Amino acid sequence: MSGSVIHWFRKGLRLHDNPALLKALALAEEKKHAFYAVFILDTWFVKQATVGVNRWRFLLDSLSDLDASLKNLGSRLYVLRDSPENVFNTIIKDWNVKALTFESDTEPYAKSRDETIRKLAKSHHVEVHEYCSHTLYNPNEIIQANNGATPMTYQKFESLVKKIGHPKSPLDSPISIPSNIHSIDGKKYLVPTLDDLEVDQTGLGPHLYRGGETEALKRLEMKLKRQEWICKFSKPQTSPNSLEPSTTVLSPYLKFGCISPRLFYHKLLSVISGKKHTEPPTSLVGQLLWREFFYTVGSVTPNFDQIQGNKICKQIPWSDDPELLEAWKLGKTGYPFIDAVMTQLRTEGWIHHLARHSVACFLTRGDLWQSWVAGVKVFDEYLLDADWSLNNANWMWLSASSFFYQFQRVYSPIVFGKKTDKNGDYIKKYLPKLKKFPSEYIYEPWKAPLNIQKAAGCIIGQDYPKPIVDHDVVRPRNLERMSLAYKGLPIENSAYSAAASKEDDINTKKRKVVSDSTKSKKQKIERKQKSVASFLKKK
DNA sequence: TCTGGCGTTGTTCCC
DNA sequence: GGGGAACAACGCCAG
Numbered sequence: 298m299s300g301s302v303i304h305w306f307r308k309g310l311r312l313h314d315n316p317a318l319l320k321a322l323a324l325a326e327e328k329k330h331a332f333y334a335v336f337i338l339d340t341w342f343v344k345q346a347t348v349g350v351n352r353w354r355f356l357l358d359s360l361s362d363l364d365a366s367l368k369n370l371g372s373r374l375y376v377l378r379d380s381p382e383n384v385f386n387t388i389i390k391d392w393n394v395k396a397l398t399f400e401s402d403t404e405p406y407a408k409s410r411d412e413t414i415r416k417l418a419k420s421h422h423v424e425v426h427e428y429c430s431h432t433l434y435n436p437n438e439i440i441q442a443n444n445g446a447t448p449m450t451y452q453k454f455e456s457l458v459k460k461i462g463h464p465k466s467p468l469d470s471p472i473s474i475p476s477n478i479h480s481i482d483g484k485k486y487l488v489p490t491l492d493d494l495e496v497d498q499t500g501l502g503p504h505l506y507r508g509g510e511t512e513a514l515k516r517l518e519m520k521l522k523r524q525e526w527i528c529k530f531s532k533p534q535t536s537p538n539s540l541e542p543s544t545t546v547l548s549p550y551l552k553f554g555c556i557s558p559r560l561f562y563h564k565l566l567s568v569i570s571g572k573k574h575t576e577p578p579t580s581l582v583g584q585l586l587w588r589e590f591f592y593t594v595g596s597v598t599p600n601f602d603q604i605q606g607n608k609i610c611k612q613i614p615w616s617d618d619p620e621l622l623e624a625w626k627l628g629k630t631g632y633p634f635i636d637a638v639m640t641q642l643r644t645e646g647w648i649h650h651l652a653r654h655s656v657a658c659f660l661t662r663g664d665l666w667q668s669w670v671a672g673v674k675v676f677d678e679y680l681l682d683a684d685w686s687l688n689n690a691n692w693m694w695l696s697a698s699s700f701f702y703q704f705q706r707v708y709s710p711i712v713f714g715k716k717t718d719k720n721g722d723y724i725k726k727y728l729p730k731l732k733k734f735p736s737e738y739i740y741e742p743w744k745a746p747l748n749i750q751k752a753a754g755c756i757i758g759q760d761y762p763k764p765i766v767d768h769d770v771v772r773p774r775n776l777e778r779m780s781l782a783y784k785g786l787p788i789e790n791s792a793y794s795a796a797a798s799k800e801d802d803i804n805t806k807k808r809k810v811v812s813d814s815t816k817s818k819k820q821k822i823e824r825k826q827k828s829v830a831s832f833l834k835k836k
Numbered sequence: 837t838c839t840g841g842c843g844t845t846g847t848t849c850c851c
Numbered sequence: 852g853g854g855g856a857a858c859a860a861c862g863c864c865a866g
Contacts, residue, residue, distance in 0.1 A: 535845095706846040712847065
C-alpha cells in the first residue's frame, strides 16, 4: 500500500503562493502517494483563546472556500477536530503518512505546537517540509541583516529590507492535484458550521466581509483598479469614521492567509511603477512593511504579549478596574465617538486603524489607565483580523509602552472624530439612540440642554451613559503618571494623587457625574492645576 | 560617551 | 479653512 502526503493548512488558507502546498503536491506526484489537504480545528483555540463569533464565521467561510477550490481540482479539505498532536498520532498510522508540509509560523503557541509535531513526525519517519510564506520575508533573514539585533524603529526596519531587496515573487496556484487513492469516508471531516461548533451566536453581526481566498482576490482586484487612489494612498489622510471603510479591509484576509502578502506587494508595485506615488511608511506598500516590522519584532521578543518579562515594554503600573474595562468593551463610556467605534468593532469585526488608535489610547494612557494587555484581549476576541504580532505591537505603541514614546500626544475622544465627520453621521449609524441629537452636541451629548435631550428622545444618564471619566481631568493626571512611570518612579508620588487625596479633589471621583457646565469644569481644572502647582512648589 | 535630529496618524491657537 | 508654530518632551540612532 502506497503512502500519503499531507499539507497541513493553518494560516495560509489559499492555493496561490503556497510553497508548502506545492511541495506536497510535487512529492505526491513524484512518489505516487495520495494527497490530503488537512485543517485541524485545534481544541486549544476553542478552549483557551477567546475567538468571537464573527471571526469563527470568517474562518469557516475561508475553509468552505478552500474546500470548494480543492474540489475543483478533484480533491477536498479534511477538517479534523482535536489537538494537532492527537490528530497526527492517529492519521500518521491510519492514513499511512510519509510526508507532511506546512507554512512556518512565528507565534509562540504555534512554535511549540509545530515543534511537537516535528518530533512526532520524526519518530514515525515522516519527512517534514516547512516554508515561510505568511510574511514578505523570513523574519530571521531580517534579524540577520541587522547583525542579529532586533530592529526597533520602522526606519531601521526599512533600511534593512532595502538592503535585502524586494520580496520574492508570488507562486502560481496548482493546476492539478494527484487523485486520492485511499478511501476515507466522504461524509467525515467536512467543514463544520457554527452550530456544529456550538459557538454562541448571539453576537453574530452583519455578514460584511466573507472569508476566503476567492473573496480576498476579488477584493484585491477591485482595489487595484483604483490606480490613482493607490498612488495617492496615505494612511493618515484616510478617515477612521467614514460610513464605508476608507482603506482596503484586506487585513482579515492577510491574517488568515487568504491572500499572500507577496502577491499584494507585487501587484501594488505593478500599479505604482512609472507613476508618481506615495512612499512608505504611509503608502499601501508601507502598510505591508508595518505588518512585516511587527511580525519580525514579535517573532524574537520573549513575552511579547505581556508586560512582565517583556524587555521592550515600559513597565507602567496600570490600574485594574473591571468596570471601566467593561464599559469600554461594550461601548458604554459615555463618549459617543469611542462607543461608536467599539460598537462597530463588536458587531462588524473591523474598524479603521485610526479608530483603533483612538480607543486604545482612551483605554490606556489617555483616559481609563487600564493595561494594554486587557485591550489586546478584547481586540483579539472581536477583530476579524486579530493577528498576534500586530495586535500586541500596536497596543504597546498606543499605550506608549514601546515603539512610540511621545506620550504627551493624546487623542481627544471628542475632537479627533470631528476632523473627518463633523456631523457625527458615523456616531448616529452605530449609536442610533443618539441619532436625533443635533450635530452641535453629537460628540458631547451631556452638554446638550435638557430640552434638547428630550427632543432627541435620549436623556443622558438614563438612555445613554454620562461620561465615565472626565477627559479634561484624567488627561493631565495620566500625563503626569506617564512621566513618573518613565522615570521609574511610583505613580503614588504623583502630585495629582497626593493633592487629590489631600483635598478630596476630582481625581478620586472618576465615576462622578461630569459637570454640565463647561465653565464650572474649567474652573475646577484651574483650581486643580493651582493646587498641583502649589503642591509641587512645596516639594 | 555625548548630542542633535527625528519620529506614519495630537491639540490648540493664530494668521 | 489650511498651514504652521507652540505646547512639552519621550527614546532611538547616527555621528
